[in-house]
Amino acid sequence: xxxxxxxxxxxxxxxxxxxxxxxxxxxxxxxxxxxxxxxxxxxxxxxxxxxxxxxxxxxxxxxxxxxxxxxxxxxxxxxxxxxxxxxxxxxxxxxxxxxxxxxxxxxxxxxxxxxxxxxxxxxxxxxxxxxxxxxxxxxxxxxxxxxxxxxxxxxxxxxxxxxxxxxxxxxxxxxxxxxxxxxxxxxxxxxxxxxxxxxxxxxxxxxxxxxxxxxxxxxxxxxxxxxxxxxxxxxxxxxxxxxxxxxxxxxxxxxxxxxxxxxxxxxxxxxxxxxxxxxxxxxxxxxxxxxxxxxxxxxxxxxxxxxxxxxxxxxxxxxxxxxxxxxxxxxxxxxxxxxxxxxxxxxxxxxxxxxxxxxxxx
Amino acid sequence: xxxxxxxxxxxxxxxxxxxxxxxxxxxxxxxxxxxxxxxxxxxxxxxxxxxxxxxxxxxxxxxxxxxxxxxxxxxxxxxxxxxxxxxxxxxxxxxxxxxxxxxxxxxxxxxxxxxxxxxxxxxxxxxxxxxxxxxxxxxxxxxxxxxxxxxxxxxxxxxxxxxxxxxxxxxxxxxxxxxxxxxxxxxxxxxxxxxxxxxxxxxxxxxxxxxxxxxxxxxxxxxxxxxxxxxxxxxxxxxxxxxxxxxxxxxxxxxxx
Numbered sequence: 075x076x077x078x079x080x081x082x083x084x085x086x087x088x089x090x091x092x093x094x095x096x097x098x099x100x101x102x103x104x105x106x107x108x109x110x111x112x113x114x115x116x117x118x119x120x121x122x123x124x125x126x127x128x129x130x131x132x133x134x135x136x137x138x139x140x141x142x143x144x145x146x147x148x149x150x151x152x153x154x155x156x157x158x159x160x161x162x163x164x165x166x167x168x169x170x171x172x173x174x175x176x177x178x179x180x181x182x183x184x185x186x187x188x189x190x191x192x193x194x195x196x197x198x199x200x201x202x203x204x205x206x207x208x209x210x211x212x213x214x215x216x217x218x219x220x221x222x223x224x225x226x227x228x229x230x231x232x233x234x235x236x237x238x239x240x241x242x243x244x245x246x247x248x249x250x251x252x253x254x255x256x257x258x259x260x261x262x263x264x265x266x267x268x269x270x271x272x273x274x275x276x277x278x279x280x281x282x283x284x285x286x287x288x289x290x291x292x293x294x295x296x297x298x299x300x301x302x303x304x305x306x307x308x309x310x311x312x313x314x315x316x317x318x319x320x321x322x323x324x325x326x327x328x329x330x331x332x333x334x335x336x337x338x339x340x341x342x343x344x345x346x347x348x349x350x351x352x353x354x355x356x357x358x359x360x361x362x363x364x365x366x367x368x369x370x371x372x373x374x375x376x377x378x379x380x381x382x383x384x385x386x387x388x389x390x391x392x393x394x395x396x397x398x399x400x401x402x403x404x405x406x407x408x409x410x411x412x413x414x415x416x417x418x419x420x421x422x423x424x425x426x427x428x429x430x431x432x433x434x435x436x
Numbered sequence: 437x438x439x440x441x442x443x444x445x446x447x448x449x450x451x452x453x454x455x456x457x458x459x460x461x462x463x464x465x466x467x468x469x470x471x472x473x474x475x476x477x478x479x480x481x482x483x484x485x486x487x488x489x490x491x492x493x494x495x496x497x498x499x500x501x502x503x504x505x506x507x508x509x510x511x512x513x514x515x516x517x518x519x520x521x522x523x524x525x526x527x528x529x530x531x532x533x534x535x536x537x538x539x540x541x542x543x544x545x546x547x548x549x550x551x552x553x554x555x556x557x558x559x560x561x562x563x564x565x566x567x568x569x570x571x572x573x574x575x576x577x578x579x580x581x582x583x584x585x586x587x588x589x590x591x592x593x594x595x596x597x598x599x600x601x602x603x604x605x606x607x608x609x610x611x612x613x614x615x616x617x618x619x620x621x622x623x624x625x626x627x628x629x630x631x632x633x634x635x636x637x638x639x640x641x642x643x644x645x646x647x648x649x650x651x652x653x654x655x656x657x658x659x660x661x662x663x664x665x666x667x668x669x670x671x672x673x674x675x676x677x678x679x680x681x682x683x684x685x686x687x688x689x690x691x692x693x
Contacts, residue, residue, distance in 0.1 A: 093534055093547065094530050094569045095531045313543075316541075316546060317543075320535055323535065324522040326488055327518065329488055329507060330511060330516040332506075332508035332511030332512070332539035333507065334507055372526070377526030
């Protein structure tokens with residue numbers, strides 16, 4: 075039962091690779107530059123007014139085998155290493171996680187409008203956080219605070235509920251059933267959350283501030299809380315980058331080339347939801363990142379998930395660090411919630427990218 | 437040698453029996469056309485034999501039961517092109533054809549030089565080499581059909597199932613598509629099972645025709661055995677004549693008898 079291989083011709087060894095949708099080094103390079111620029115800006119700019127040259131020297135001083143005296147006071151050093159650095163790192167982790175989760179949701183649902191909150195993660199996290207805040211269990215600060223814990227659990231329970239509901243509702247295990255279940259679960263949980271919030275108007279400001287997303291409580295504790303989940307989730311999604319291109323054929327054809335579409339969908343949803351839940355737990359609900367970053371990458375660099383997933387990580391990280399910088403600079407010393415900035419900058423930017431590029435959405 | 441055998445296959449949707457105790461065996465190297473009126477069960481039979489739809493009964497591929505094969509093992513034996521394949525937005529032609537190599541890669545594996553070389557050759561065979569960088573949605577219907585076939589050939593399987601491969605093609609492109617399948621069969625020794633609506637075209641290219649009606653096999657044999665005008669008139673509810681022109685069978689509908 076062996077087929078004869080196609081007639082042999084002299085291989086085109088020096089010619090271009092047959093795969094045109096390949097992640098090429100210039101795109102990666104641009105992504106890394108974007109992160110460096112964003113991180114640099116995030117570390118050097120702030121209300122403390124630390125001299126930027128001294129701050130650069132302080133950063134270089136921490137590189138092994140380099141010893142420079144920056145001349146900064148201990149307080150200024152602390153501002154750089156204990157305030158700005160964790161905030162930049164946390165922003166990068168949250169941005170990368172939300173962007174890559176959004177890209178993977180769009181891939182498994184073959185729906186350009188899919189975002190990481192599609193299956194109820196945001197509504198579940200919102201309910202969890204609201205319960206924690208109104209019961210006075212936590213103030214939203216610190217590693218072992220109840221707010222991130224309940225937000226994390228709320229997000230995961232909501233997604234699990236959606237999955238069970240979607241796959242038990244119909245005979246056809248279609249992605250559409252899952253999406254509809256997501257809408258139902260999100261509406262239901264949001265209704266409960268709104269009810270609890272209305273019954274406890276004294277904490278409405280706190281709840282509202284959490285829902286709009288923020289990084290102003292960022293510390294190394296929160297970085298260490300999110301990092302393991304972000305890492306596992308992102309690595310797992312990246313492992314599926316080739317398979318997610320096969321999923322673009324739809325379930326029947328993906329199955330005909332040897333893929334188990336439902337298993338792939340389950341694993342990728344679990345990975346993306348875990349990352350999203352952890353990101354939401356530490357930063358609140360930051361909208362739009364999971365939608366605009368992957369689409370911008372797709373429009374600029376091609377629709378293949380081999381490109382979209384890794385570049386979403388880099389550009390998602392850079393984007394959120396810059397957005398956070400805007401949020402804390404524009405109305406300094408007050409801070410504008412991140413969700414407001416992402417939507418305010420993101421939506422028009424998205425329209426510009428859409429209009430200036432003829433490529434089709436993936 | 438029997439390459440693909442279906443025994444006692446039933447498919448039921450609700451109360452309706454779509455396939456009713458169908459048994460069929462396909463010999464290695466054959467080009468089989470499954471024909472019949474709309475709703476006869478052609479597409480269902482094809483997708484069941486391709487392992488993409490569950491059914492009661494047994495399907496053997498060589499000496500192995502289809503149910504015992506993993507999806508990847510199955511995809512190394514059977515390629516399938518549906519009637520309306522998905523056109524992933526923004527996907528380039530070369531990347532699309534390369535997806536045919538999926539069953540030959542491990543979970544974490546990426547395509548190697550051999551895969552690229554094979555796909556390059558398939559692109560050249562299908563006159564797609566110059567279109568490799570184009571997106572699928574920018575192609576014409578004939579070019580798209582070549583892409584679907586090319587992806588199935590890149591899968592390098594002994595059997596290819598094609599669901600109405602000439603639908604939506606004009607007369608010239610229909611002939612070109614079938615000529616290409618004929619050449620591929622000779623070059624790659626592939627067994628082809630396809631559903632067709634055009635009885636004349638099917639009879640001119642295939643070795644064997646399976647005529648289906650209401651989920652059962654109504655006739656199975658060479659085109660001249662199967663294309664009996666009375667049988668066709670009865671099953672299709674039409675008035676037809678079967679002419680022989682230069683040793684080619686031509687099925688012609690006759691109006692108003």
